[in-house]
Structure formats: structure tokens, C-alpha cells
Amino acid sequence: MPDVRTSDHDDVALAAPVAMVSLNPNAWTEPFWVAAGQHRLTVQRCLACGTVRHPPGPFCPRCRTQDSDWVDLSGRATLYSFTVIRHALAPPLRAYLPMVIAVVAPDEAPTARLVANLVEVAVGDVAIGMPLEVVWEDAGDGVAVFRFRPAAPALRRTKETSS
């Protein structure tokens, strides 16, 4: 018996609509979303010990220092794990299937994993370990949402092997 995930693996992954995004930031998370609105992916870093953390918060979990700054990330990342959503839990999401919800490890801060949708990829081509790059979608009012797509060289490899 085939141990395959699904027969419809050629479907291109869709992302959750930005119209559903509503942010509830506090003083610690707001800088992330302000930078995101400028299409900059950032991570909070402890000024005492250099440990990065995500989600942003008031203490360094390693040394409990509060002083922190923000580091710009390149947007390059590796796929850590994922799920392919085939069943919408909310009616407005039915038009956006299949959706890939991914956990990604940014290259410069792999422990500060991010949750995001994957786009511009067939769901059957999604594989843990694949290199990714960030793409942005504006939601209006200075808000932007980050997604990831296969990094350019990987995209070429995918096309070669599927032809």
C-alpha cells in the first residue's frame, strides 16, 4: 500500500488571506510588526548575552536581562517542519486550500523559529530542510505579512527534476 501523503501533490500552496490578519501587539512585539510593515524581518536579541528570542518578550530566557535590541535578518531560512492543510477550520479559509503552514529556522537565528505560510511551491515539493526566502504581502495600514518560498536555486532544481 503506498505510503503517500496525498495524490494531489501538484497543487500550489496558497496563503491565508491578509484580510484576516488582525494584530494585537504590546510594547514588546510591536517593533517586530513595525519592521515587518517596512518588509524587514527582525529578531529580538539580548544585549547582555546575545541570545535571540521569538516571540519577542520582556526577559531573556537565558540570563533574564531585559535590555534588548533588534537584528535584521536576511530572510533566508530553512524549512524545519510543516503541515499541509486540506480542511479549513474557518469558512473564510476554504478558498485558500491547500495551505502549507510551516515552521522555519532563519539562517542567522535558527533557534528563533517563525511560523509562516509557504507560497510559490507545489505542496508535493515541500520537504523539511529545503532552503527558503522571505516574501512579503501588504495588508494595508502599514501592516505586512511574511511568507516564505523556495530559495531561488532550489526553485530551479525543482523545475529541472519535475520536467
Added chain:
Amino acid sequence: MPDESGRLLRDRTAIVGVGATPFYRRGASAPQSTLELAGKAVLAALADAGLRPDDVDGFALYSGGGFDPALLAQTLGIPNVRFMATLTGGGGGAPGAVGLAAAGIVSGHADVVVSVMAMQQPGAARFGSVFGRKEPGAYAARPTPESDFIAHAGLMGPGQMFAILTQRHMYQYGTTRRHLAEVAISTRENARNRPSALMRSPLTEEDYFAARMISEPFCLFDYCLECDGAVAVVTTSAERARDLRQPPVYVTASAQGGAGDWGQAIMWMGMPDDTFASSGHRPVAKDLYRRAGLGPADVDVALLYDHFTGMVLMQLEDYGFCPIGESGPFVADGNIRYLGGSIPVNTHGGNLSDAYIIGFTHVVEAVEQLRGSAVNQVANAEVALVTGGPAPLPVSGLILKREATGA
């Protein structure tokens, strides 16, 4: 060696009564209210014990119980409540609530403590989309600054979240969907002869692979049931237990909590690499066994919280029934089967096929196994393990025994 904290609790209390309402498909318990379901389960558990509501002086709950505990005390006319506590978190606290009851009794706060969970999902209030709901009502999680980081990606259901952990387990250890199927199929086998079970028809591997995918790698049969009902457990001191109607089932050890770097777990996905594809139970399992003075080889029957098949696999590893990463081949060899398995798991049909009352049916099954009255009785069962979670902290575990050997 058992540790000091284990000695304080070990076999000093016992479960003396269990009770439940019938289990209903989601929404079918109407027009009963959630409080009514809870009250019926409590009265049934007290009757089982040979106790009266007037004997109750404590409530030990988890995840809030699903109702207003003050209103339950008022409605049942409890004369004097001396202990009223709940574990924080969600289903991870299921067996921990009984440990909390034991702690309340041993510390002298109360004498007869009731633990109860009621589950009711009317209309659109489906528990499975709890983290995606913003409107007020049942099972709506309030959005937070932290949930912003997952909500924008449409991540809103526990099934989706645990699918991500399971996918990583497959990548790291070579676990396959066949292994997930064996958890679903073996659990269904255990439900087939149970009058209470909501899913009693046989489940084949062919059925499993023909089912629609929900959140890959999970298909329909990797998910627990959506249902209504209530389950209650009565705990009292070992001394008082010996004079009651049922043979006592001793609370040998309890542990709850987990590592801070597991934390919100599925709600942040930042767990360390070596515990990401785990159940989050490893620290709790270690505490539990040490406090009991027992190990996995001593456990006769394991009631493992089975909201999703993949998380049963990870608990088998974290509770030491097989090495880390080897749960797939372990179940494929038939080890968790009621018939012929080295460690029978979820002999009642679990959350997957009997009923999902946020894991509390597992405590009842452990009690029935140790009384010798289970539908699928494990011969000479002396020691039962019950778990709650994987979940955001706390997760919890309980070891129950037929004979008191401590103190």
C-alpha cells in the same frame, strides 16, 4: 529510588468512585446544559463510591472543568467546600487533577475531593478550532500579542499544530503513516466491544488510507472524536477508602508541569531541537517514575492521552516503553495491542474511538482495570499509567495501583 516528595503522597489517597454520562456525538447532548452533564457525572461517581454529595468538601479540576465550579457547588448543595483548585492549561492537566485532589487531601485541606470534566460543543463551538476563534463564546481563545505570530499563517487548530510535530518526527526517525494507522486501528479494536464507545465499527488499514486528509500527515482517523459528555472521579484518604463500596485504587504517584523551554509548545514552535518531536512529557515521566519507585517495565496498562495518533507514539518514547525515535517500529510489532501487546494502550478505545472528554475517560479506564472490572481487562493488572497532554504546560501523569505498598 523513590524520592521524598513521592513518599509524602504515595498510596495515601485512593480513587473510590468513577462516573460518567452517556457519550454523545457533538451537540447531541442538548437540551442538557454543560453544568447538568457535570452534575450527573458527579452524582454517578458518588453513588459508585457509596458517598453522598454532603460528604464532598473539595473540587480539584483541570482546564476549568468546562463549567463554573462555584455554580456546581451551589447547584449540588455542597455544605462546605474546603478545597477548590484547578490546574492551569488545558487537557495536559487531566490526570494531574487527581494528583491535585490527592495533594489537597494529604495536606489536610479536604477529605472527599471530586474531579470532573464536562465537554459540550453545541452549534459552531467546535473545540478543534479553539485558537482561531475571536468572537466570545465557548472555546474561543482570546488573541494575544504572542498568538499574532501564528494566527497570521492560519494556524488555529491543535490538530494542525501536532501535525507539524509529527511531520518532524517522521523526518527525524523515519516514522510513517502506517505507524500512525496502527495507533488508530489498535485503539478502534479496543472500542469495538464497548457499549459506551462512539466508534465501534472495525477500522482497516485500507479504510485509514482511503480517508480524507485533514492536516497532513494527519487524516480523519488520526483525530480524536468530537463529542459531548462528562466524567467524574472521587478521591479520598486511603483510610476512608477502605470502608467504602469499591476496592480502593491507590494514587501512587503524580507529576505535572514540564520544561520551561517546552512552554507554550504548539503555540510557539520554538522548543529545543531534541524535544520538538516529542510529547513534552520527559521531565514529568522522570518525576513520576521516581516518586512511584517504579519504571516502565512495571506498568501493566497505559492510558495515554490520544488527541492525535502521532502524539501516542511520542509518549511511548517519553515514558520509556521504547527508545526515543523507535515508537513507529514498536507499534508496528503489535506492542500496544490489547491482545498480545507488551504494553496494552488505551484498552477503552481512548479519545480516538471511545469518547473525547478531554482525556478524563482514561482515568476511569485505569480504575476499572485495577478493580478488575474493565471491558477489555488486562489479566492481573496491578499498575496503571495515565497521561494528559501533549499540550502547552502543564502536562501530567499519574500512576495508580491496586495494592498499597508505600508508606
